Amino acid sequence: xxxxxxxxxxxxxxxxxxxxxxxxxxxxxxxxxxxxxxxxxxxxxxxxxxxxxxxxxxxxxxx
Numbered sequence: 837x838x839x840x841x842x843x844x845x846x847x848x849x850x851x852x853x854x855x856x857x858x859x860x861x862x863x864x865x866x867x868x869x870x871x872x873x874x875x876x877x878x879x880x881x882x883x884x885x886x887x888x889x890x891x892x893x894x895x896x897x898x899x
Contacts, residue, residue, distance in 0.1 A: 858866070
């Protein structure tokens with residue numbers, strides 16, 4: 837149990853002394869970039885899905 841407690845203490849010390857945190861502005865910019873690419877990727881996947889669905893519907897309507 838003492839090893840676990842020491843691990844937690846060391847982890848907090850590492851986070852407080854050795855980590856370099858992004859500024860608020862950098863974090864906001866990164867969030868906007870990630871959200872934008874996520875939305876764009878989702879729209880592309882939705883468009884490809886729609887094309888394949890339409891193609892398969894047309895193919896199966898031939899029979």
